Amino acid sequence: MSAILFILFAGLAIGCAVAVVAQRNPLYSAISLIGVFVALAAIYVTLAAPFIAAVQVIVYAGAIMVLVIFVIMLLNVDAEEPRRQRLRFLVPIAIGMAAILIAETAFILYSVQASGVKPAGPTSDVGLTHSIGVNLFTAYLLPFEVTSILLLMAIVGAMSLARQGKLLSATARVVPGAQVLAMEMVRPRGKEDLTAVETDTTAEAAHLMGVDFQSNPEERE
Amino acid sequence: MEPQLSWYLALSAVLFTIGAAGVVVKRNAIAMFMCIELMLNAVNLTFIAFSSFFQDVTGQLFVFIVMTVAAAEAAVGLGIIIAIFRNRESLDVDEASILKM
Numbered sequence: 550m551s552a553i554l555f556i557l558f559a560g561l562a563i564g565c566a567v568a569v570v571a572q573r574n575p576l577y578s579a580i581s582l583i584g585v586f587v588a589l590a591a592i593y594v595t596l597a598a599p600f601i602a603a604v605q606v607i608v609y610a611g612a613i614m615v616l617v618i619f620v621i622m623l624l625n626v627d628a629e630e631p632r633r634q635r636l637r638f639l640v641p642i643a644i645g646m647a648a649i650l651i652a653e654t655a656f657i658l659y660s661v662q663a664s665g666v667k668p669a670g671p672t673s674d675v676g677l678t679h680s681i682g683v684n685l686f687t688a689y690l691l692p693f694e695v696t697s698i699l700l701l702m703a704i705v706g707a708m709s710l711a712r713q714g715k716l717l718s719a720t721a722r723v724v725p726g727a728q729v730l731a732m733e734m735v736r737p738r739g740k741e742d743l744t745a746v747e748t749d750t751t752a753e754a755a756h757l758m759g760v761d762f763q764s765n766p767e768e769r770e
Numbered sequence: 771m772e773p774q775l776s777w778y779l780a781l782s783a784v785l786f787t788i789g790a791a792g793v794v795v796k797r798n799a800i801a802m803f804m805c806i807e808l809m810l811n812a813v814n815l816t817f818i819a820f821s822s823f824f825q826d827v828t829g830q831l832f833v834f835i836v837m838t839v840a841a842a843e844a845a846v847g848l849g850i851i852i853a854i855f856r857n858r859e860s861l862d863v864d865e866a867s868i869l870k871m
Binding site for chain 1 (some may be wrong): 845
């Protein structure tokens with residue numbers, strides 16, 4: 550029974566993975582990748598890891614792939630054209646080295662097969678939320694905290710990479726619904742004058758700052 | 771017949787190989803990014819399989835942390851992709867070769 554499930558979901562995962570690489574349209578690749586994630590989540594359930602299976606669907610298929618598809622649609626990516634073949638003489642060498650690698654992998658898998666370990670059954674409590682939570686907050690507390698710092702760095706990095714133009718001055722105040730500029734930027738009289746000036750539209754702010762609002766954003770940078 | 775540990779390792783190896791080949795073959799930056807996610811998932815499958823077969827929860831905790839790293843990587847990587855697109859109006863990695871000698 551579990552062998553049938555494994556073959557079913559492994560086939561689904563491999564088929565979707567091949568489709569990820571074979572598709573020329575990035576949007577179809579992304580949808581195939583969601584198929585891989587769901588198939589892997591099903592395999593995780595059969596491996597007594599229900600918590601990781603749920604997180605796989607929620608975080609990977611939910612959050613990360615939504616982000617990727619959002620960027621694909623934002624940038625309006627078109628399908629890539631077939632590429633001209635280069636370095637054709639390397640193809641026989643590549644086939645030979647791939648054969649050597651497959652032989653080595655088969656040898657390793659044969660050794661693992663001979664060791665004869667048994668999987669955790671459905672009654673095992675290895676992958677339950679309780680067991681993962683207890684270990685995460687006792688034995689692995691330091692990696693957990695380091696992960697939070699990593700996420701903070703990712704937030705700051707993503708913001709500074711994706712935002713257009715320069716960062717706001719520390720003396721400028723930001724009010725929702727209106728733009729606020731530091732007085733220093735509007736009338737550069739002295740360094741000590743840091744009063745904020747409020748404007749309602751981008752055109753007005755551009756006029757105050759004396760920049761050409763209509764110009765290409767890349768030229769301003 | 772029960773699935774053996776080697777079955778899961780073979781599936782993981784196949785998925786990782788497909789992902790690595792995709793990174794080499796693809797030219798679109800977003801498609802390469804998705805192939806990297808595929809490779810991360812292949813490694814996750816190995817962790818889960820070993821965790822289940824050796825009755826040890828450590829592998830699943832590693833998968834949890836790998837997923838966090840993947841989420842951070844998605845945020846920063848897509849930020850970089852947007853920055854590249856804003857500068858060159860293209861996602862072709864062959865064209866972004868200004869550092870090449």
